[in-house]
Amino acid sequence: MSQPGLNPRRAAVRLLDGVLGKGALLPELLVTGALDKLDPSEKARAQRLAMETLRWMDRADRMLGPFLQRKPELTVHNVLRLSVVELCVDGAAAHGVVNSAVSMVKADKVHHRASGMVNAVLRKIDVTAWDKLPEPRLPKWLRKPLVADYGKKTVEAMEASFANGAPLDLTPKGDPAPLAKAVGGTVLPTGSVRVLGAGQVSALAGYEAGDWWVQDAAAAIPAKVLNAQAGERVLDMCAAPGGKTMQLAMTGADVVAIDVSKKRMVRVRENLERTGLDATLRVVDALEWREALFDAILLDAPCTATGTIRRHPDLPHAKDGADFPTLFALQERMIDHALSQLKPGGRLVFCTCSLLPDEGEIQIEDALKRHDDITVEPITLAGLDPAWTTPEGGLRLRPDYWADTGGMDGFYIAMIRKTV
């Protein structure tokens, strides 16, 4: 019989190897069956351990640094990182963590000779030194441009928010107050419901009835800004998995939701079915598709997702920014195409879950130069701080906002009006 907790730890190390060695994102590893041999509770534990290790990796490396004469091979390094995080963040019992780490390395045909070193290093870890170490830093490739755009202090605040992870935010189909009461949450200033320390999502009150869906509070703002009206013809141009489609459908607008991914569109259909909402779905490339003009369009463009690192700590470690310019160019083409689909007087909300101005402020400044028939309208919505408005008229949301109550995803949102 294997030691208790060994299977999920082994699986977590495999996930870390995939992210840090192959540049794969965790969801990509999960769909390839990386955890298929584990039972549901082991699976959940493996995922949690991998995410937590990625979140705190920079600090774990600082802790390990003085005890390592040279950089260990990746798998051994990941066993050490995972063990340090279990000891220092989870407060796990040292004997269990150290024994598991040694067993994992001993069983490894290639690296078994490192088991003595792993044992010796982990026994030297002083958990009381953990809190004195700096907040975990983002990798340089991302930190450098963010510091240039926001300044060091702000980036440090964002990093603190990334390390803390994210609470569960729900978008209510109806009134947020009774939902908050039913799920033991609180109503946020913009109307989302936040639940701290939520367990299994599908076990929360109202899930089966489709009374709400999971959506970060920041991600819920773009559809509110578009303010679709009953009877309006509205396009959700990059719809999957459908969080914003449901918000639009809730208004009684006539919603057409399109996405290029057939697989992801299945999620939109399932989400609409669970919540009893309705929209016309099409799997198409938005850039090659047109229909009769729309009153309003929501363009939640594909982006680097750098605003979502609280929930996706794998992202900065799996990526290196090399493919980012391709996304910036795609966003520009999507804005132009969206404008060509809009009735005169119609409105386009452009948004990205990114922290990079190239995918936000700069896209809108450039769109204003390319199109002389558009204006940017001010965004006024209850719960938003006027200081979040940007010079070109958009809204910059940052992970360090609402820090005391759990933060929010980084987002950029702009409301464009096509002149009559």
Ligand SMILES: C[S@@+](CC[C@H](N)C(=O)[O-])C[C@H]1O[C@@H](n2cnc3c(N)ncnc32)[C@H](O)[C@@H]1O
């Ligand atoms: C940021 S996600 C959208 C999230 C969604 N709006 C929500 O709130 O749940 C971006 C989406 O753009 C889709 N996408 C990427 N390129 C596309 C294209 N050329 N045409 C249509 N959809 C595209 C992706 O499949 C992805 O689902």
